[in-house]
Amino acid sequence: MSELNSYRTGPDENGHFGIFGGRFVAETLMPLILDLEHNYKAAQQDPTFYAELDDLAKHYTGRPSPLYFAERLTEHCGGAKIYFKRDELNHTGSHKINNCLGQIQLARRMGKTRIIAETGAGQHGVATATVAARFGLPCVVYMGAKDIERQAPNVFRMKLLGAEVVPVTSGAGTLKDAMNEALRDWVTNVDETFYIIGTAAGPHPYPQLVRDFQSVIGRETKEQMQEREGRLPDTLVACIGGGSNAIGLFHPFLDDPTVNIIGVEAGGHGLETGEHSASLAGGAPGVLHGNRTYLLQDEDGQIEEGHSISAGLDYPGIGPEHAWLKETGRVQYVDATDSQALDAFQLCTKLEGIIPALEPSHALSHVLRIAPDLPSDHLLVMNMCGRGDKDVFSVAEHLGVKLV
Amino acid sequence: MTTRIDTRFADLKKEGRAAFIAFVTAGDPDFETSLEILKGLPDAGTDLIEIGMPFTDPMAEGPPIQASYLRALEAGQTMKKTLDLVRAFRKGNEATPIILMGYYNPVYHYGVEKFLSDAKTAGVDGFIIVDLPAEEDEEMCLPALEAGLNFIRLATPTTDEHRLPAVLKNTSGFVYYVSVKGITGAAAANTGDVSDAVARIKAQTTLPVAVGFGIKTPQNAAAIAAHADGAVVGSAIVDCIKDNLDETGAPTADLVPTVLEFVKSLADGVRSARQAPAAD
Structure with a gap:
């Protein structure tokens, strides 16, 4: 680093x-x-x-969005205190x-x-x-x-x-x-x-x-956590397609060295299958859509299609600042598969009464992975960047349920 | 340095006519047919050849060139095969300049230094890389110049007086004026506007100015050639290739002769443009 x-x-x-x-x-x-x-x-x-x-932001979007303590998920994991930054409550749902x-x-x-x-x-x-x-x-x-x-x-x-x-x-x-x-x-x-x-x-x-327009997410989180817990959070987690919700949450915290920051890419059917949208984990630097960044591409520099259960993460590239944050080591990037995201989607819905979009369900899946091993005073914030109303049809299909 | 491109434009200036520049995609519809077309282009009246390097995401191309890139990729075209194509063409032709046109990612992925060196050995004379504006000159333009290859810059209707010097600064070979705001294969440009724009560019450079985008017929080509040092036709040629594929996408026996005949009609259009004394 x-x-x-x-x-x-x-x-x-x-x-x-x-x-x-x-x-x-x-x-x-x-x-x-x-x-x-x-x-x-x-x-x-x-x-x-x-x-x-x-x-x-205040009167049209409904900001600030709440910082919500996810009590039952926290209990379920039995480790870190899990908070959701609730940007899914914004006008238009994300x-x-x-x-x-x-x-x-x-x-x-x-x-x-x-x-x-x-x-x-x-x-x-x-x-x-x-x-x-x-x-x-x-x-x-x-x-x-x-x-x-x-x-x-x-x-x-x-x-x-x-x-x-x-x-x-x-x-x-x-x-x-x-x-x-x-x-x-x-x-x-x-x-x-x-x-x-x-x-x-x-x-x-x-x-x-x-990034600047999305950084309101991180700025509010910082203030709200200060109000609730009197200190900075310990870990931030957000999902990444292009990476706008993640950079919005992360950016105000980048210079706070005690804050551990994790981005979760879409692992699709699993990195080993080649069917995923994890540009950082499975791609290489290249140039597309106006910027140099990590891209899914073949050995001839032709762009490959991403795959994810979530259409919002289904992009073969990633924002260039994330590419840089990966190389500097400031942010850790991991991935969650389609089925892991689906499991997290269902768990969150049942335990918290919040139907998350499939995008943040990837982030949540990683939270479920790490929270149990963290101490109970560890403050973890996940960006709930979208609501799942739009996804109920595709989730039903994946679960084999026929609607109408 | 003097490249084949410089020599060709100097010769044409003596002849008192504009260049006809044909664009085809490397490996469209397949390697062999593409090579056959390339070999026939000089005799059909093509003065300079632009070869498109297929790319999955060509953001400035209209449907005809997008489709031709995909045909080539599906037929297995790669960057290496594109250089093979140039090498094969050069075996029978030492004089016609070859310009590789395309997008930066496949070059970047190949490795810029290695690509420049391999391209030069294969017989390439210059490059047009659509998504490398003057602001990114250090990526490939300056290394290309250092390697003795031309880097041809695009100027567009949005390139104003203030910006033009930056665009012209490291350009060599010729300046490619994109005659319309838009993508390749778009509607034809107004000849009067093109003539003004070419004059505007020529006021700031001694390089030849070729015009492309929107030129589809021998008449269009003639109209442009009356005012510019070169006329580029691409989409209309690759559409002619598409029109001569059978329902399985394989080339028909008529494909190569039909394409070359069409190219000849375009080249004749350019040659007819200044039979009357040039306006200037």
Whole structure:
């Protein structure tokens, strides 16, 4: 582990976290991301920008989200004290809204009149369609044709919210292809369009600004834990697809050396089967979607499809800051399989009366793994980043239950 | 250094005409057919050849080139085989410049230094890497220049006066002007706009300026060639390849001659462009 003074100063002026990040985009987009960077810097100096955002967070999203002591799960594990940061209670049901509100406020500041987004499970699509409706901007969401099939309720939600959902059939028809298609739209409609990227990835400054907008999760956690327990938590756990909820929870704690930080990737059918979405554990550094990061790829540098029971983790890459945090050793990355996540999903539902999304069920599965061996005064926080309503149909299918 | 690209443009300048630049994907629809097409391109009037390096996620390509990349990958094309293709082409042709075009990840994964060295040995003259803007010059552009290979930069309608010097700074061989905001295979550009843009770029560089994106017919090619030093056609050619596959995706006997005939019509369009004295 390298000895750094701070883990919180990145990215550098070229958008690099160590060797990761950067601006690997077509020339057509280059002036746009430079303009975005310039406008974001200006917004950061503008108190009214944050005042408006705070107001929306409070009255529209419902922040702060509670820090909840999961008493029965704690009893069940018989070890660490387990807390949930309850971002699943946010408006639209996940942490995605934090980022969408921030980005649409930037879009409005920049005078953009059209919003585009990519989505996998549909959570980011719904959150984007929601903020676009709230501010009266037309919105186009690119979604893989396969995901549209898997996530029909979210597709209908987006349509109700007035968004146009465009099925993507190119490539494998999943999240990475939706992102390619959104980039193609952006290259074509450069003047009026703002691309709201859903995770802490993409060309600089996206990984930074998504992280910044999601860091409200970690800042609140720090305050709330101080209030409840009078100290910092000992362990943080969050699931990782692209990694936006995780970086949001982790970032405010990176320079607190006593806090043990763990990211949980989607292990799919198990790393050994090759069918997973664990880019850090099973991938190699590469360049895709505007940034250098760990990618699932073959020996010729062709991108491979991720697999996960959770469409929200089904991405062959990961945010560049996570790639860097892995290399520096500051954050530990592990994985949980589809079936482990399903077990955690059911246990949490029965013991806590909270139906978690399949994404945080991966994080929870790791919590169940480590909590029993930790002392009872060990404070563990897991980010409950989404609710499971969207997943009940696919869970039923996996459990062999026929609905209707 | 003088590369095949420099020599070819200098010769064409003497002839007083623009270059016709054809794009095909390496290994589309399969290695052998692709090689046969490549070998036929110079006689069909192609002055420079761009060879696409297939990639799963080509974010600036429209459906025709996306599909051609996937056809090639399905037929087993790899980076190594793409260099084999160039090597095989070079056995019969020492003069026609070859530019490899594509995306950075397969090159990065291969190893930049090794790739540059292997590409040079195989007979490659230059590169266009879509997702390496000037901001990332240290990745491959500067090493390529050092290795004596051209790195051709894209300029676009969004590249304004202020940004153009940065884009031109380490460009060599020629400048590739992307005539439309959008992806390959998009609608044709307005000739007047293209002519203005080419003049704008030429005011800042002595390099030749070739124009691509949206050129589909001999007429389009002629219109562009009247105002630029080169016209690039890609999507229309790979679509012609697709149209000559049978229902199993295998090439029909007509494929190679039909493609080369189409290429010839495009090249003739370019050659006809300045029969009338050039406007400037």
